[in-house]
């Protein structure tokens with residue numbers, strides 16, 4: 001791929017990859033074969049090491065980005081110049097950008113090629129036209145299968161079968177997709193170290209290793225608990241929508257892009273089942289669920305929020321197919337003091353929603369919905385914006401049944417209808433809490449739960465919606481104009 005870019009004569013390339021070493025070795029390989037007569041040497045630059053090459057060692061005085069560009073400009077022979085993380089100097093200085101643009105001319109037709117590598121795509125606008133962008137994705141299944149075969153031959157002592165068929169290897173490679181080669185090797189060795197043999201039986205261990213590696217990022221979390229659609233009380237419209245879209249999502253490769261479900265935004269009153277619904281989407285679509293923690297991203301612990309957010313989105317594309325959950329999305333898209341950064345994140349998110357791989361279904365949830373910019377909803381590229389309201393009378397009964405059943409209590413024993421009048425304005429979370437308190441009481445008195453226990457607790461509980469009436473009314477009014485209700489409309 002890179003070789004084709006060079007052969008087409010384009011002197012400036014930007015490679016997005018988090019694997020600098022892999023970029024380096026690809027460039028070396030391209031250098032060997034680029035010209036028929038002699039190999040083209042590869043020069044590498046980083047802010048810490050300056051410019052160096054295998055043959056000529058380090059060049060003094062080239063740590064400064066400007067000096068590195070001067071070195072390239074003055075260089076007479078053919079060469080490939082690999083500039084690591086050069087997007088930062090480009091972004092920071094108009095002078096460097098100018099200088100870099102000038103290099104286009106001085107490299108053109110001289111067999112000099114400049115390659116910037118960076119984990120994020122950050123090409124300054126004025127360079128967009130002269131730079132070729134290449135996405136060096138994580139290794140594909142074929143590359144991973146080759147790695148597996150390699151490892152199998154090296155590790156007979158680990159009990160690995162070296163007769164593993166291509167099909168098994170490809171299947172395992174699929175389990176490792178999304179990891180870099182180093183990570184995949186690491187995951188494989190760890191899985192085999194537990195005494196497993198390479199084959200279908202080691203798949204769960206591989207998946208577990210992958211999960212650990214993803215969690216290590218600190219801002220993406222693999223969510224293991226499974227919720228079935230049936231465990232959600234009410235929200236009939238949302239459920240119906242999901243069941244319809246599931247089929248489209250599963251047929252995604254054969255559909256035109258605008259029909260493939262891309263994602264939903266859910267907002268609503270706390271404790272009414274947003275998080276629960278996201279988990280149910282994953283199980284309904286039969287996909288793994290990953291949660292992006294916006295608070296972590298904005299903590300600054302992992303670097304600049306903008307870069308981390310972009311990185312998280314890219315990492316997720318490699319983990320597709322999956323459901324991707326942005327919890328408290330408003331954190332990332334609302335304007336505060338540092339609104340410049342957030343504006344850019346928002347702009348990135350809008351484009352990304354449009355161009356992301358089909359295998360990712362986005363479920364975004366928001367609590368402080370009034371903080372969401374209007375474009376998020378209008379142009380947010382969501383298929384639907386749902387409002388999860390306080391449950392209606394019969395929805396509350398359904399939620400009671402679900403939580404009783406989950407704790408092994410046969411709900412048919414009770415006449416639950418009486419509870420409707422005691423639970424007006426209650427959230428699902430409060431219903432669950434009521435069931436738990438009533439059961440605890442009965443257990444302490446060493447007897448079976450009765451309907452009176454439930455009613456006793458219910459009569460005393462003051463729901464959040466009463467203490468926070470104004471906020472809740474505000475949320476409902478706001479959502480009324482902008483979102484689709486996740487359950488049938490309340491009759492007033």
Ligand SMILES: Nc1ncnc2c1ncn2[C@@H]1O[C@H](COP(=O)(O)OP(=O)(O)OP(=O)(O)O)[C@@H](O)[C@H]1O
Pocket residue numbers: 231232233234235268269270271272273274275276277367391399402427428429430432
């Ligand atoms: N519709 C529902 N059906 C069944 N259980 C529910 C429902 N709504 C809420 N619950 C119960 O309340 C708990 C809390 O709900 P959940 O975490 O989904 O709320 P949320 O809308 O995400 O709230 P928050 O805004 O606080 O994040 C759930 O784990 C579940 O046990």
Ligand SMILES: [Mg+2]
Pocket residue numbers: 274275276
């Ligand atoms: Mg939640």
